[in-house]
Every structure is written in C-alpha cells, then in structure tokens.
Amino acid sequence: MTSINSTADMRNFLETYDGPSVRIMEVCGTHTHEIFRQGIRRFLSPKINLISGPGCPVCVTPAAYIDEAVYLALEKGCTLTTFGDLVRVPGNVKSLQQARAEGGKVKIVYSPIDAEKYAKDHPEEQVVFLSVGFETTTPSDVIAVKNAVRDGLDNFSLLTANKTMPGAYEAMASSTDAYLYPGHVHAIIGTKLCRDLAERGVSGTIAGFTGDELLAALAVTVKNVSEGKPFFVNAYPRVVTDEGSPAAVALVDKFMKSCDAEWRGIGVIPDSGVELRDEYAAYDARKKYSVPKMEFERKTACKCGIVLQGKILPSECPLFGKACNPDHPVGACMVSDEGACSAFYMYGGQS
Amino acid sequence: MKEVITLAHGSGGRKTSELIGEIFRKNLGNEYFTADDAAVLPRPEGRIAMSTDGFIVSPWKYPGGNIGRLAVCGTVNDLACMGAKPLYLTCSYIIEEGLPIEDLELIAKTMGETAREAGVNIVAGDTKVAGKGQVDKIFITTAGVGVIGEGINTSGKFAKPGDKIIVTGDVGRHGTAILLARDEYGIEADVTSDCAPLWEPVRRALEVCPEMHVIRDATRGGVGTVLYEIADEAGVGIRVDRTSVPVAPEVSGVTGLLGLEPLYLACEGRMVMICPAEKAQAVVDVLKGTKYTEGATIIGEVTEDETGRVVMTTEVGGQTYLPKPGNELLPRIC
CATH class of the missing domain: 3.30.1330.10 (PurM-like, N-terminal domain)
Structure with missing residues (x-):
C-alpha cells in the first residue's frame, strides 16, 4: 500500500511536469473509465496527453459483426446470448435492440458459461453466444465450448470476434510514446511480450486499476519517456507475474487459433484475433449457419475510428453530445461505460 | 396443502x-x-x-x-x-x-x-x-x-451555499440486497437492506437544528439522484468528497464487480440532510447516538459555483462530475 504522502507526491509530479511532451495511450476500457472517474485528466500537466486507445471490446467490434448477429437472430431464428452493452451498438443496418423489437430473440447473460447452461436447458432453441473480448475473457468463452462438448450439445455455438492485444500494440505504436498496458490482459499472457516490444522500441507500463496504481504507472511512464530510452515497467506486480497464467493460455490454444481481425475504425490487423480451430467448427456460428459476408455500409459522420487511434478527442467529433449521446449512441465508443466517448460525456459534465 | x-x-x-x-x-x-x-x-x-x-x-x-x-x-x-x-x-x-x-x-x-x-x-x-x-x-x-413541528421548514429548494451535506449512514445497501436476492448474477455476499423508520433520528436532529434546510430520503436513485435533484431545485452546486461517502465493504465489492455506482443504488433507511455549516457537527453527533443513524457523517457542501452539478473530489485528489443518473437503474427496487 502506498501512503497518502506518496499519492500527493505522484500527483504533484504529474501536475507540474514540464519536460518534453508525452503521449500515453491506455489500451484498457477499465483504465479509461477509472482515469475519468478519478478526475485524473483534469490535473495532468498540459505536457502529458492521454489517449484512450482501442481497449474496450464493445468499441472495437466492427459494425459488420453486429450485422452478422442480426442475420443470425432474424434470418436463422437463433437465440442470441450476449453481454448487455452489445445490444445497443449500432450495426450498419440495425442494432440488436432493434432486431429484438422485430421479434429476434436476444438474451442478456453475464457469462458465456451461463449461455451454455441456457442452451442445455433449452434444447429446442439454437443458442449463439456473441463472443467478443480480449485475452481476459476468451478463456471463459473457451470453457463454454468445452462444457458444450462435455454436455454433447448441438445447439450452442460462438460468433467469435475475440481480439488479442499484441498485434494492436505494434500496429498503433506510432500513435503514442508509451502504452499503459492493461493489467488484466497481462495477468493472463504475462510480460514477455512487453519486454520483446521494448527491445523493438515500443515502450509501456503495466498498470493496475486503483487511483494510486494508476498515478504510479503514469508517473513511471512519464519519467521514462522523458528520459528517451525504450522501456518496460511492470507497475502492477501484485497481480501480473512474468509468466502470466500458462493454464489459461494453454486452454485457449487448445480450442482457438490466431486469425486476422477487423477493429472498428482501425481496419484489419494481421494476427490480432482468435477463432475456433477447425476441429471445433461445429461450435463456430459463422460456419455452422454459413453466415454470408456482410457488405452493408452505413454513411455516418461518426469519428469513433480516429478517436480510438487517439487522433482526436471525443469532443472534437461533430456528433459528440448532439446526435450522439449515451441514450442515442451513433458510434460504439458512446455505448459502453468503458468507451472513450461515453466516459468523456458522463464525467465531463456534458449531460 | x-x-x-x-x-x-x-x-x-x-x-x-x-x-x-x-x-x-x-x-x-x-x-x-x-x-x-x-x-x-x-x-x-x-x-x-x-x-x-x-x-x-x-x-x-x-x-x-x-x-x-x-x-x-x-x-x-x-x-x-x-x-x-x-x-x-x-x-x-x-x-x-x-x-x-x-x-x-x-x-x-x-x-x-x-x-x-x-x-x-x-x-x-x-x-x-x-x-x-x-x-x-x-x-x-x-x-x-x-x-x-412548529417552525420547521424543509425543502430541496432551501439548500444554500456554505451548507454542509450529511448522509445518515452507508449508502447503497437496499439496492444491493435486492439485486443479490434476485440471484441473477451468481454473486453471493452478505448484504442486508438498510430499510428502517427514521422519524426518531430526524426528530433528534431537528431538536439540535430546527433551522434544517433539507431532509430527503435517498430511495430510488440513491443519494446521487437526491443530490442532483437538490442542486437543480435550489440552483446551487454540490461538492462531495468521495472518500468520505460511507460504503460498506461488501457493497463496494458487489458494485465494483458489476460496475455500479453505489451513490445511485437505492437506500431505504438513509436520509440526506443539508444544514448550516455551524450546526452540522452537532447534527452528526446526535445522529451517531441514535438507532439506525450511527453511521452519519458529513460528505460535502453546497457551493455557489457549478450550479446544477455534483462535483466529486476523488481518492487521488482529482475532481470530476458525478455522472448523471443513467437509464440502467434497477426496476422494482421498492
């Protein structure tokens, strides 16, 4: 535990920092939300720029994915099971909320394991779980499939859009001087990747989630960036170990393989996602229901894409707070509490 | 049968x-x-x-x-x-x-x-x-x-800059207890509702502070909603020190897991009281000695600036607006 005095010291350092400008990208939606909740942005020196990167799974899920889910609900009569946030994300044609209003079955669950249980209890329904998320949540998606295999279910599958961070770190390296690495992702995958990245010139600090942990990670990052050498620091050692969780990694590896993935607003990043291996194709909704490629395109002035890359602030988007607000989100970043636009709106006193 | x-x-x-x-x-x-x-x-x-x-x-x-x-x-x-x-x-x-x-x-x-x-x-x-x-x-x-009682006049519109804001105990208990009782989240925690009749503590508070400006029970929408209502009705700002808002550890555990703000969870045995600063400590002292309000404490003050807003001072000394109540409040909480 850090004492009160050192909180004040860290804060003072971040408030008065007057070295070279530093750009720090946080790549975890929980960090984004917590930084706002703690009011940290307001006291940072103008020399420190925080960029809310692509770390909220709902925000980076492409609109075409929602189109696929809508297709499964309305054309194939599947029961969709999903985390609540995803229901409100606009697709190119409609959101799942609209699909539900048109008679599609959309059920909110709190875990993929509950979705599998639901499928088991409702053999007359074809249940699809909307599998989005990062390294932190993929293991539970895999456990749901493992349970479906165990239970001999033929009515449960995943519509995968699972993302992995390593590809994104490299793809976005030019947008930032250092990353605030997501503590929970690295609790699973360990720290080797970060060390390798530092050798290739990509810097970052693994951060925890309390106010003190965030201040400490930011202070360490600013100090190291200002010294000019690539670096890696694990500022969340109470949870993140070098090796991570080999058991979780092995479990995911058994069921899933790497694939290219589309990130909303950023485009396709090679090897930045995972999908079910061929031997589990029966649990892959895309294959099971021969989901066609979605080619809709919606014209919108929404700037979520460049917000996610840190090129503009949410408030610089022409729709922000006007056509786009948490009650009527136009872009995904306004949907989830962890989205940059939503956090900006709620804690910025926009409402 | x-x-x-x-x-x-x-x-x-x-x-x-x-x-x-x-x-x-x-x-x-x-x-x-x-x-x-x-x-x-x-x-x-x-x-x-x-x-x-x-x-x-x-x-x-x-x-x-x-x-x-x-x-x-x-x-x-x-x-x-x-x-x-x-x-x-x-x-x-x-x-x-x-x-x-x-x-x-x-x-x-x-x-x-x-x-x-x-x-x-x-x-x-x-x-x-x-x-x-x-x-x-x-x-x-x-x-x-x-x-x-004679001479007693309380209303949300009487909050004045400089007044202190008191809550009579830890927040968010009732909402959390109901949420857990529904058993939809698969979380087990030992949280009981704070539901209690509060005339006696109010009576005693009014005895030491008959000029009390506002008393409001923080039911649906919780303390956060009450604070926004008062800021709006009285045309004042409200500043709350987050670290002084009492939240039971088991409540903050559950709300942390589910991403809920305890200030927006229903209470059924908690009042928000707003009174002149010079009387605030006496009110807290008398509440602390009364059943159901033992956890009373000052959480903030009424300000002239930031009209209509609730500003939070955070754990790390930052300042932020309390997000306005969203549309995700639990239905059928009371």
Missing part, C-alpha cells in the same frame, strides 16, 4: 372479513384501526404533512426485511423528510391469487411491528385480490399523515 389467497378473499364477503380479522386486525390493530368505511381520528394541532407511496419490490422478501417493512418505512420516512411526526397510515393491498396465507401473515406481522417501532398507527386498509399473473404476488400502497 398450504392455504392460499383466492379470489373469494377479495369479494367483500365472509372470507374478506376473516382475512381482516385474523390477519390484519390481529397484526396491525390499535385504538383507531377500523373496519368501517373510514377511520375517525382526533385532529392534530398545527400543519399536517400527507404522503402516499406504492410498493412493488421484487422479490417481496429479501435479507433485512420484506415489502411490509418497506411499505411502512417508505411513507413514514417521506413524512419525516418534511419534519413531520408520522401519526396515521392507511394501507391498500393488491394480492395475487395463490399467495400463501402464511406469506401475507408474515407481511402483516412485519408491518405491525414496524408501525409500532415507528410510533405510527395503521388506521384503515383495503384488500383486493387480482387473478393469477395480474399482479406479482403482492403490491402495497400506503398513505400517511403526520404533524409538522
């Missing part, structure tokens, strides 16, 4: 009389309780306050209470907010056909006990039975009359 409520219990005939006699009179009875068409009551001296509230909480029974306790406390506390000593309540039951009679008896027993604890008489009632599926087990509406 368990005896259950049938449509005949609501017919106004013999079964209704049995219900009134064996369940309601037995548990709620007092000198004013009537089976006639209206209760006849002595006229209180002074201004009276009158309020009504409907209760549809699901599930009807939860750790720390049931809908009966809620129905008494809800109206008693609404009266107390105006500085009114609660005198009389009426209650109207809408019962779903098939409710076990023993459940109704438990609810009536709880209401009787809570009313006696609150020092209020339940004087009249009504019972209707609705068909299966038309009501979820039982809905209760209570109405109450109280008498306001």
Whole structure:
C-alpha cells in the first residue's frame, strides 16, 4: 500500500511536469473509465496527453459483426446470448435492440458459461453466444465450448470476434510514446511480450486499476519517456507475474487459433484475433449457419475510428453530445461505460 | 396443502372479513384501526404533512426485511423528510391469487411491528385480490399523515451555499440486497437492506437544528439522484468528497464487480440532510447516538459555483462530475 504522502507526491509530479511532451495511450476500457472517474485528466500537466486507445471490446467490434448477429437472430431464428452493452451498438443496418423489437430473440447473460447452461436447458432453441473480448475473457468463452462438448450439445455455438492485444500494440505504436498496458490482459499472457516490444522500441507500463496504481504507472511512464530510452515497467506486480497464467493460455490454444481481425475504425490487423480451430467448427456460428459476408455500409459522420487511434478527442467529433449521446449512441465508443466517448460525456459534465 | 389467497378473499364477503380479522386486525390493530368505511381520528394541532407511496419490490422478501417493512418505512420516512411526526397510515393491498396465507401473515406481522417501532398507527386498509399473473404476488400502497413541528421548514429548494451535506449512514445497501436476492448474477455476499423508520433520528436532529434546510430520503436513485435533484431545485452546486461517502465493504465489492455506482443504488433507511455549516457537527453527533443513524457523517457542501452539478473530489485528489443518473437503474427496487 502506498501512503497518502506518496499519492500527493505522484500527483504533484504529474501536475507540474514540464519536460518534453508525452503521449500515453491506455489500451484498457477499465483504465479509461477509472482515469475519468478519478478526475485524473483534469490535473495532468498540459505536457502529458492521454489517449484512450482501442481497449474496450464493445468499441472495437466492427459494425459488420453486429450485422452478422442480426442475420443470425432474424434470418436463422437463433437465440442470441450476449453481454448487455452489445445490444445497443449500432450495426450498419440495425442494432440488436432493434432486431429484438422485430421479434429476434436476444438474451442478456453475464457469462458465456451461463449461455451454455441456457442452451442445455433449452434444447429446442439454437443458442449463439456473441463472443467478443480480449485475452481476459476468451478463456471463459473457451470453457463454454468445452462444457458444450462435455454436455454433447448441438445447439450452442460462438460468433467469435475475440481480439488479442499484441498485434494492436505494434500496429498503433506510432500513435503514442508509451502504452499503459492493461493489467488484466497481462495477468493472463504475462510480460514477455512487453519486454520483446521494448527491445523493438515500443515502450509501456503495466498498470493496475486503483487511483494510486494508476498515478504510479503514469508517473513511471512519464519519467521514462522523458528520459528517451525504450522501456518496460511492470507497475502492477501484485497481480501480473512474468509468466502470466500458462493454464489459461494453454486452454485457449487448445480450442482457438490466431486469425486476422477487423477493429472498428482501425481496419484489419494481421494476427490480432482468435477463432475456433477447425476441429471445433461445429461450435463456430459463422460456419455452422454459413453466415454470408456482410457488405452493408452505413454513411455516418461518426469519428469513433480516429478517436480510438487517439487522433482526436471525443469532443472534437461533430456528433459528440448532439446526435450522439449515451441514450442515442451513433458510434460504439458512446455505448459502453468503458468507451472513450461515453466516459468523456458522463464525467465531463456534458449531460 | 398450504392455504392460499383466492379470489373469494377479495369479494367483500365472509372470507374478506376473516382475512381482516385474523390477519390484519390481529397484526396491525390499535385504538383507531377500523373496519368501517373510514377511520375517525382526533385532529392534530398545527400543519399536517400527507404522503402516499406504492410498493412493488421484487422479490417481496429479501435479507433485512420484506415489502411490509418497506411499505411502512417508505411513507413514514417521506413524512419525516418534511419534519413531520408520522401519526396515521392507511394501507391498500393488491394480492395475487395463490399467495400463501402464511406469506401475507408474515407481511402483516412485519408491518405491525414496524408501525409500532415507528410510533405510527395503521388506521384503515383495503384488500383486493387480482387473478393469477395480474399482479406479482403482492403490491402495497400506503398513505400517511403526520404533524409538522412548529417552525420547521424543509425543502430541496432551501439548500444554500456554505451548507454542509450529511448522509445518515452507508449508502447503497437496499439496492444491493435486492439485486443479490434476485440471484441473477451468481454473486453471493452478505448484504442486508438498510430499510428502517427514521422519524426518531430526524426528530433528534431537528431538536439540535430546527433551522434544517433539507431532509430527503435517498430511495430510488440513491443519494446521487437526491443530490442532483437538490442542486437543480435550489440552483446551487454540490461538492462531495468521495472518500468520505460511507460504503460498506461488501457493497463496494458487489458494485465494483458489476460496475455500479453505489451513490445511485437505492437506500431505504438513509436520509440526506443539508444544514448550516455551524450546526452540522452537532447534527452528526446526535445522529451517531441514535438507532439506525450511527453511521452519519458529513460528505460535502453546497457551493455557489457549478450550479446544477455534483462535483466529486476523488481518492487521488482529482475532481470530476458525478455522472448523471443513467437509464440502467434497477426496476422494482421498492
């Protein structure tokens, strides 16, 4: 535990920092939300720029994915099971909320394991779980499939859009001087990747989630960036170990393989996602229901894409707070509490 | 087989009389309780306050209470907010056909006990039975009359810059208890509702501070919603020190997991009081020595700037607006 005095010291350092400008990208939606909740942005020196990167799974899920889910609900009569946030994300044609209003079955669950249980209890329904998320949540998606295999279910599958961070770190390296690495992702995958990245010139600090942990990670990052050498620091050692969780990694590896993935607003990043291996194709909704490629395109002035890359602030988007607000989100970043636009709106006193 | 409520219990005939006699009179009875068409009551001296509230909480029974306790406390506390000593309540039951009679008896027993604890008489009632599926087990509406102490004038619009803001205990308990009782999240935690009648602590607070500006019970929408309402009504700003807002560890554990803001979770036994700064400590001291408000503390102050807003000072000394109440509040919390 850090004492009160050192909180004040860290804060003072971040408030008065007057070295070279530093750009720090946080790549975890929980960090984004917590930084706002703690009011940290307001006291940072103008020399420190925080960029809310692509770390909220709902925000980076492409609109075409929602189109696929809508297709499964309305054309194939599947029961969709999903985390609540995803229901409100606009697709190119409609959101799942609209699909539900048109008679599609959309059920909110709190875990993929509950979705599998639901499928088991409702053999007359074809249940699809909307599998989005990062390294932190993929293991539970895999456990749901493992349970479906165990239970001999033929009515449960995943519509995968699972993302992995390593590809994104490299793809976005030019947008930032250092990353605030997501503590929970690295609790699973360990720290080797970060060390390798530092050798290739990509810097970052693994951060925890309390106010003190965030201040400490930011202070360490600013100090190291200002010294000019690539670096890696694990500022969340109470949870993140070098090796991570080999058991979780092995479990995911058994069921899933790497694939290219589309990130909303950023485009396709090679090897930045995972999908079910061929031997589990029966649990892959895309294959099971021969989901066609979605080619809709919606014209919108929404700037979520460049917000996610840190090129503009949410408030610089022409729709922000006007056509786009948490009650009527136009872009995904306004949907989830962890989205940059939503956090900006709620804690910025926009409402 | 368990005896259950049938449509005949609501017919106004013999079964209704049995219900009134064996369940309601037995548990709620007092000198004013009537089976006639209206209760006849002595006229209180002074201004009276009158309020009504409907209760549809699901599930009807939860750790720390049931809908009966809620129905008494809800109206008693609404009266107390105006500085009114609660005198009389009426209650109207809408019962779903098939409710076990023993459940109704438990609810009536709880209401009787809570009313006696609150020092209020339940004087009249009504019972209707609705068909299966038309009501979820039982809905209760209570109405109450109280008498306001001389010189007491409380209202959300009386908050003034410089005033201190007090909460009478830890926040978010009732909402968390209900959420857990629904068992939709697969989380187990030992959280009990804070539901309690608060006239006695209010009476004592008004004794040391008769010039109290605002008293409001933080029910649906929690303390956060109350603070925004007051900021709006009085045209002032509100500054809250987040570290001084009391939250029980088990409540913050659950809200942390689910991403909920404890300030927006319902309380059923907590008041927000706003009074002149020089009286605030005396009010807190007297509340601390009174049952149900032992956890009273000052959480912030009313400001002239930031009109209509609630500003939070955070754990790391940052400042941020408390996000306005969203649309995700739990339905059927009270």
